[in-house]
Amino acid sequence: MNSAEFRRQAHGVVDWIADYLDTIEPRAPVPDVRPGDIRRQLPAEAPEQGEPFERIFADFERIIVPGLAHWQHPGWFAYFASNASPPSILAEMLAAGVAVNCMSWATSPAATELEQVTLDWLRRLLGFPEAFSGVIQDTASTATFTATIVGRDQAWRRAGRDARLVFYASEEAHSSVWKAARLAGFGESDVRRIATDAAFAMQPDALAAALEADQAQGRVPAVVVATIGSTSSTAIDPVPVIGRLTRTHGSFLHVDAAWAGSAALLPECRHYFAGLELADSVVVNPHKWLGVHFDCTAHYVRDPGLLQQSFALTPEYLRSVHDAEVVNYRDWGIPLGRRFRALKLWMVLRNSGAEALRAMIRQHLRWGESFGSWVDADPEFERMAPVSFALVCFRHRPAGLDEAELDQHNRRLLALINASGRVHLIGTSLRGRFVIRMAIGQRSTEERHVREAWDIIRASANRTGEG
Numbered sequence: 001m002n003s004a005e006f007r008r009q010a011h012g013v014v015d016w017i018a019d020y021l022d023t024i025e026p027r028a029p030v031p032d033v034r035p036g037d038i039r040r041q042l043p044a045e046a047p048e049q050g051e052p053f054e055r056i057f058a059d060f061e062r063i064i065v066p067g068l069a070h071w072q073h074p075g076w077f078a079y080f081a082s083n084a085s086p087p088s089i090l091a092e093m094l095a096a097g098v099a100v101n102c103m104s105w106a107t108s109p110a111a112t113e114l115e116q117v118t119l120d121w122l123r124r125l126l127g128f129p130e131a132f133s134g135v136i137q138d139t140a141s142t143a144t145f146t147a148t149i150v151g152r153d154q155a156w157r158r159a160g161r162d163a164r165l166v167f168y169a170s171e172e173a174h175s176s177v178w179k180a181a182r183l184a185g186f187g188e189s190d191v192r193r194i195a196t197d198a199a200f201a202m203q204p205d206a207l208a209a210a211l212e213a214d215q216a217q218g219r220v221p222a223v224v225v226a227t228i229g230s231t232s233s234t235a236i237d238p239v240p241v242i243g244r245l246t247r248t249h250g251s252f253l254h255v256d257a258a259w260a261g262s263a264a265l266l267p268e269c270r271h272y273f274a275g276l277e278l279a280d281s282v283v284v285n286p287h288k289w290l291g292v293h294f295d296c297t298a299h300y301v302r303d304p305g306l307l308q309q310s311f312a313l314t315p316e317y318l319r320s321v322h323d324a325e326v327v328n329y330r331d332w333g334i335p336l337g338r339r340f341r342a343l344k345l346w347m348v349l350r351n352s353g354a355e356a357l358r359a360m361i362r363q364h365l366r367w368g369e370s371f372g373s374w375v376d377a378d379p380e381f382e383r384m385a386p387v388s389f390a391l392v393c394f395r396h397r398p399a400g401l402d403e404a405e406l407d408q409h410n411r412r413l414l415a416l417i418n419a420s421g422r423v424h425l426i427g428t429s430l431r432g433r434f435v436i437r438m439a440i441g442q443r444s445t446e447e448r449h450v451r452e453a454w455d456i457i458r459a460s461a462n463r464t465g466e467g
């Protein structure tokens with residue numbers, strides 16, 4: 001593809017993206033396809049001869065788009081949102097265009113320095129401790145794994161390689177937390193799933209008991225992960241108490257605020273983040289709630305030197321004359337090669353401005369509260385967890401069904417809700433009970449979409465008795 005052709009096609013692609021975003025609402029949020037439907041339409045072999053871009057693009061529209069879920073849809077209430085605002089899409093295009101690899105300061109000085117500046121901006125906007133330094137990772141999973149390795153290595157340095165290290169998190173922690181423990185070498189018998197209270201938050205007394213019991217048996221409490229805004233119910237672990245316990249026991253404290261962290265932009269939400277000054281590491285995903293195109297995870301650490309002790313490895317070919325004066329982010333995590341992610345964070349923070357981001361999150365929080373009050377007011381429905389960070393967990397509760405039947409009934413209800421083709425929600429399990437999650441957080445969602453979702457849910461509940 002020559003430059004003239006690239007220019008022509010790129011204009012067409014931008015027009016297509018703008019039209020796509022303008023016309024997303026009438027589409028069903030998830031495609032009606034069965035496993036293999038897309039693959040069957042694609043040839044088994046790559047072409048020997050290049051094809052015209054028009055033909056490839058026609059296949060993109062004909063084969064690929066019908067098999068996509070529309071995460072930017074206003075009826076997207078599943079998982080947590082993955083917002084891609086227009087300035088972040090432009091930034092991704094520019095990052096693709098300049099195609100730099102941001103592994104070291106020397107391999108693109110502006111990328112490293114922009115990452116430092118934008119992460120400091122974000123830290124101040126969130127009111128996170130000044131002592132924290134930031135690095136952009138691809139996902140919260142990677143940040144949590146990175147933090148777990150740092151905590152493990154620190155414990156090894158303190159207690160020796162033969163020490164029996166232990167990892168702690170609440171039973172409601174995200175799967176990425178347990179994956180991090182497993183990948184860092186903690187066996188099942190060295191992992192403690194700490195019990196939660198009625199609001200699904202970690203019970204600090206249970207954590208204290210586990211830490212003490214392990215220490216009494218000669219084990220080393222190495223890593224504790226607390227969550228602010230758990231995936232199933234946005235539960236908030238009591239970080240101030242957990243932080244004091246980890247200080248007493250010399251454990252590394254990582255805080256997973258992947259979704260909820262963005263709400264720290266709001267002064268009225270700051271109290272949820274109390275105790276962060278006691279943490280060693282915290283993760284927030286601007287690629288979820290802040291409109292920054294996936295992937296962009298902000299990982300803040302108290303002591304970047306610990307990251308470097310675990311991850312820095314410098315062969316001759318990676319050295320540069322400025323190494324003593326600069327940050328080389330390749331030493332702050334697992335991959336050597338790094339995408340230019342700071343650009344989209346910078347462009348979103350500048351083009352949106354903090355005020356507009358606060359206004360959006362405030363609206364989502366308000367609609368979450370309203371939705372929770374509609375559930376509470378309807379005697380046929382039951383709210384299954386406190387409402388925080390715009391997530392409402394609920395179930396339909398017709399009379400006369402036992403717990404197992406209620407699970408089945410709500411699974412059927414969820415399928416009916418999603419079959420409307422207007423909204424997409426998912427379910428989860430809280431204390432073994434199946435519940436439906438209404439996660440509000442998509443930037444294209446308006447209040448009318450939240451009302452429509454509730455209408456669809458009630459109408460679907462009325463139909464669960466049919467057939």
Ligand SMILES: Cc1ncc(COP(=O)(O)O)c(C=O)c1O
Nearest residue numbers: 139140141174176230231256258
């Ligand atoms: C609380 C929490 N932690 C971690 C993750 C994983 O995020 P990522 O996809 O960035 O790894 C999620 C995903 O929704 C989450 O809700």
